Amino acid sequence: xxxxxxxxxxxxxxxxxxxxxxxxxxxxxxxxxxxxxxxxxxxxxxxxxxxxxxxxxxxxxxxxxxxxxxxxxxxxxxxxxxxxxxxxxxxxxxxxxxxxxxxxxxxxxxxxxxxxxxxxxxxxxxxxxxxxxxxxxxxxxxxxxxxxxxxxxxxxxxxxxxxxxxxxxxxxxxxxxxxxxxxxxxxxxxxxxxxxxxxxxxxxxxxxxxxxxxxxxxxxxxxxxxxxxxxxxxxxxxxxxxxxx
Numbered sequence: 001x002x003x004x005x006x007x008x009x010x011x012x013x014x015x016x017x018x019x020x021x022x023x024x025x026x027x028x029x030x031x032x033x034x035x036x037x038x039x040x041x042x043x044x045x046x047x048x049x050x051x052x053x054x055x056x057x058x059x060x061x062x063x064x065x066x067x068x069x070x071x072x073x074x075x076x077x078x079x080x081x082x083x084x085x086x087x088x089x090x091x092x093x094x095x096x097x098x099x100x101x102x103x104x105x106x107x108x109x110x111x112x113x114x115x116x117x118x119x120x121x122x123x124x125x126x127x128x129x130x131x132x133x134x135x136x137x138x139x140x141x142x143x144x145x146x147x148x149x150x151x152x153x154x155x156x157x158x159x160x161x162x163x164x165x166x167x168x169x170x171x172x173x174x175x176x177x178x179x180x181x182x183x184x185x186x187x188x189x190x191x192x193x194x195x196x197x198x199x200x201x202x203x204x205x206x207x208x209x210x211x212x213x214x215x216x217x218x219x220x221x222x223x224x225x226x227x228x229x230x231x232x233x234x235x236x237x238x239x240x241x242x243x244x245x
Contacts, residue, residue, distance in 0.1 A: 018052075018212035025235055040193065052208065057170055060170040081143065083185065132157060136175055154171070169216055
């Protein structure tokens with residue numbers, strides 16, 4: 001019975017997370033409610049995100065919504081960010097990282113409302129600006145340490161540097177794959193992996209990502225922006241609730 005629950009958690013969390021980020025704030029609390037230890041829950045989440053994020057990225061790569069060459073140029077920064085975050089995970093409290101996430105998401109939400117979105121480029125992005133690189137590493141560190149809201153922050157970073165929504169999703173899923181891979185290696189070597197939880201969460205996540213990435217290509221950028229804002233507000237409220245209580 002628990003296996004089915006983990007499958008459903010993975011499916012719903014990744015479906016929403018692929019569209020607008022924030023899937024971790026669905027999957028992590030849900031796993032904790034079922035009695036999964038916090039480190040095992042994070043490890044399972046990283047493992048499932050490796051496969052779900054790469055599978056959705058591959059769909060967009062196959063459909064030529066992103067160029068692999070450009071993705072590979074920035075790949076080391078997210079991978080190193082994930083590894084760094086995994087190593088630092090035991091040195092900072094969960095509350096400290098939650099406060100950081102609330103601040104970052106609040107700033108991103110405000111910018112989204114007061115700043116006009118740049119004119120979208122063609123979905124085949126020709127060049128990734130160098131000024132995006134520090135964001136990729138920093139968000140990768142956060143993802144390796146904790147993670148919820150990481151996808152949303154990446155989406156804002158790409159959108160405010162001229163990427164189309166589909167391109168932003170593609171780059172976000174690729175960067176998520178790398179930072180989760182780096183963090184997972186640390187959690188795995190630390191002995192925090194529970195395969196009974198991880199496998200079923202991963203299967204649900206892969207299916208949720210596949211359905212979501214196809215759904216994203218059928219709705220307008222305006223609707224995607226609305227979803228992104230709604231998810232961001234929900235993330236801030238849930239994170240704030242965790243701090244208060």
